[in-house]
Structures are given as structure tokens and as C-alpha cells.
Amino acid sequence: MKKKIVALLAMLMLVSLVLSGCGESKVKVEVKTSEEAAKMEGDPLQNLAIKEQEWLGQLEVIRGDINKSFADWEQGKATKEEFKNQLNKSMAGIKNLRKQYDLHTEVNQLPNENEEMYKNGLVYGKKLRTTVNNFIFMTTEGIMDTETKKLKPLDDEQIKGLYKKYMVEKYDEYKGKLEPALEKLNKK
Numbered sequence: 001m002k003k004k005i006v007a008l009l010a011m012l013m014l015v016s017l018v019l020s021g022c023g024e025s026k027v028k029v030e031v032k033t034s035e036e037a038a039k040m041e042g043d044p045l046q047n048l049a050i051k052e053q054e055w056l057g058q059l060e061v062i063r064g065d066i067n068k069s070f071a072d073w074e075q076g077k078a079t080k081e082e083f084k085n086q087l088n089k090s091m092a093g094i095k096n097l098r099k100q101y102d103l104h105t106e107v108n109q110l111p112n113e114n115e116e117m118y119k120n121g122l123v124y125g126k127k128l129r130t131t132v133n134n135f136i137f138m139t140t141e142g143i144m145d146t147e148t149k150k151l152k153p154l155d156d157e158q159i160k161g162l163y164k165k166y167m168v169e170k171y172d173e174y175k176g177k178l179e180p181a182l183e184k185l186n187k188k
Contacts, residue, residue, distance in 0.1 A: 044108050058093065088140055098133065135166035
């Protein structure tokens with residue numbers, strides 16, 4: 001008997017919910033395509049500078065993770081495999097940044113008169129992302145062997161040299177060229 005009463009009450013609640021309109025949404029949700037969401041109004045060069053500033057902040061976090069995992073590996077606090085695993089995690093962030101850049105520049109194309117300013121500064125944002133991407137790829141996958149035409153893993157000393165060249169020297173150089181361009185454009 002108790003089961004019948006509970007079932008009857010549950011049925012009554014369900015019917016009352018349906019009759020009160022709970023099952024039907026009255027709010028229309030507008031979904032934008034990724035292209036529509038990436039489209040920005042205003043000066044395309046200034047918009048790119050805004051995005052580059054945002055992407056640089058995200059890239060700095062990724063670089064910090066890479067620097068920490070490299071230091072841990074170099075000091076023996078982490079294995080080479082752990083270091084490479086961290087790099088693979090960082091690669092996902094780099095790929096995301098590169099996709100955001102590609103989408104942004106596809107839907108927010110720069111007029112020709114802005115091309116010179118791009119070449120003199122903002123291009124270094126793209127170069128930074130490419131530098132980090134290349135470091136991660138070469139460290140985790142290796143470099144092309146000219147004889148076998150296959151990827152050849154790097155030894156520890158090669159990885160350390162690559163880190164210095166890409167994550168320290170090139171990164172600092174490109175960041176040093178990007179930041180003044182961002183400051184100049186963000187003052188407008």
C-alpha cells in the first residue's frame with residue numbers, strides 16, 4: 001500500500017511539473033560560431049595588440065611551467081620522462097594559443113597600411129609561440145636525422161643546449177621586441 005501511495009505522489013508531482021511548463025524553456029539561447037566570437041570591432045592592429053597581450057600572459061604561465069620542470073630535471077628532482085610529460089602537457093596550451101591566433105587573424109585581417117607595424121613588433125608574438133612549440137617538439141620527439149630521414153631523440157646535453165637557445169635566448173629576444181610594440185599600441 002505504501003508503495004502505491006509513493007508512486008501515486010511521484011506521478012502527481014511529475015504531472016504538475018509538466019503542466020506548469022517546467023519542461024519547456026522560454027529562454028532562447030543564441031550560439032555564435034567561433035568565427036563570430038573571434039570577430040572584433042575597431043582598429044585591427046590595436047585589437048591584435050590586445051590579443052597578443054592576453055596571449056603573452058598565457059604563454060608566460062606555460063614558460064614558467066617549462067622552466068620549473070626543466071630545473072627539476074636538471075637538478076635530479078624529476079626524471080627525463082617526467083620532464084617530457086610536463087612538456088607534452090604544455091604543448092596542449094601552445095596548440096590552443098596558436099589556434100586562437102590563427103582564428104583571430106583569419107577573421108580580423110590587418111589592412112596593408114598596418115603591415116609594417118606588424119612586422120616591426122607584433123609578429124614576435126607569433127614567433128614566441130613558434131619558438132616554444134619547436135622546443136617542446138624537438139625535446140619530446142627529436143630532430144630529423146639526415147641519413148635515416150627519421151626523428152632521432154636528443155641526448156641530455158642536446159636538450160640542455162636547446163633549452164638555452166630556445167627557451168632563454170630566443171624567447172627573451174622575441175619578448176623584448178614584442179613588449180615595446182604592445183606598449184606603443186596600447187597607449188593609443
